[in-house]
Structures are given as structure tokens and as C-alpha cells.
Amino acid sequence: MGETRKIIIDGEEVEIEIEIDGDNYRATIEGHTFDFVIPNVKSTVTRKRDSSGSRKKGGTVCASMPGKVVTVEVNIGDLVDEGDTVLILEAMKMQNEVASPIRGTVREIHCQDGMNVEANVPLVVIEPISED
Numbered sequence: 001m002g003e004t005r006k007i008i009i010d011g012e013e014v015e016i017e018i019e020i021d022g023d024n025y026r027a028t029i030e031g032h033t034f035d036f037v038i039p040n041v042k043s044t045v046t047r048k049r050d051s052s053g054s055r056k057k058g059g060t061v062c063a064s065m066p067g068k069v070v071t072v073e074v075n076i077g078d079l080v081d082e083g084d085t086v087l088i089l090e091a092m093k094m095q096n097e098v099a100s101p102i103r104g105t106v107r108e109i110h111c112q113d114g115m116n117v118e119a120n121v122p123l124v125v126i127e128p129i130s131e132d
Contacts, residue, residue, distance in 0.1 A: 002020070003017070004017050015030075060122045060124070061100065061123050062121060063089055063098070064119060065119045067091030067096075068114065068116050069111045069113060069115045069116075070089065070114075072111060072124075073086055074086045075106065076108070078105070080105075081103050082101065083100065084100045087111070087123065103128065104129050107126065107127045108124065109125075110125075
């Protein structure tokens with residue numbers, strides 16, 4: 001069972017159930033099921049285990065809830081530290097600073113100021129800096 005959302009299609013509000021399996025999506029609208037992919041969007045980086053068995057953090061920044069990007073605070077090529085603000089997201093009438101999960105270099109930006117975004121969609125991709 002997936003996540004259920006209300007969306008507006010051609011001015012009409014409908015309920016949609018979305019299931020995500022890796023890069024594949026399945027949407028069910030009024031009993032009709034559609035399989036689809038979203039091109040040019042990398043799936044969320046999963047946390048990997050390092051040689052000691054502890055989890056490594058991924059470098060993909062996603063919104064935890066639907067909202068509107070107020071400002072993107074970084075540019076491609078910028079060096080960010082873990083905890084640095086990469087964007088400001090307005091959700092539920094509150095502005096939230098969205099922080100970098102890792103220290104690294106900004107490689108991709110998939111949003112812009114004023115853009116409405118859904119939850120769990122990759123917004124900024126940060127390439128980790130090796131600490132060797």
C-alpha cells in the first residue's frame with residue numbers, strides 16, 4: 001500500500017494512491033492504475049554501511065513534506081559542511097531551513113526559488129568529500 005494524496009487534474013480534485021519501488025512509480029486514480037518513471041531525477045541516495053558496519057549518510061537533500069522553495073542558498077560547485085542551510089522551504093505556513101546532511105560539494109540542484117515541491121523528491125545532490 002502506498003501513500004494517498006489529493007491532487008487537481010484539469011481543475012478537478014481527485015484522490016491518488018502512489019507506490020514507489022526504486023525508480024518505478026505506480027499511481028492509482030479512480031480504479032485505474034498507471035506505471036511511470038520520472039526522467040532525469042535520481043532516486044534518493046540510500047544510506048550505505050561503511051567497513052565498520054555503521055551507516056554512512058547520503059548526500060541527497062529532499063523535502064520532508066510538500067512545500068514551496070523560498071530560496072535556494074547554494075549553487076552548483078559550492079562546498080557545504082554538514083548542517084549548512086542549502087534551501088529555505090515554506091511548509092504549513094512556516095519557513096524551514098533545510099540543512100546539508102553531509103560535508104561535500106553541491107553537484108545538482110533540482111529546484112528553484114518559488115517552486116512548489118512534493119515530499120521525498122530530490123532537491124539538491126551533494127557529493128561527499130572523501131576524508132581519507
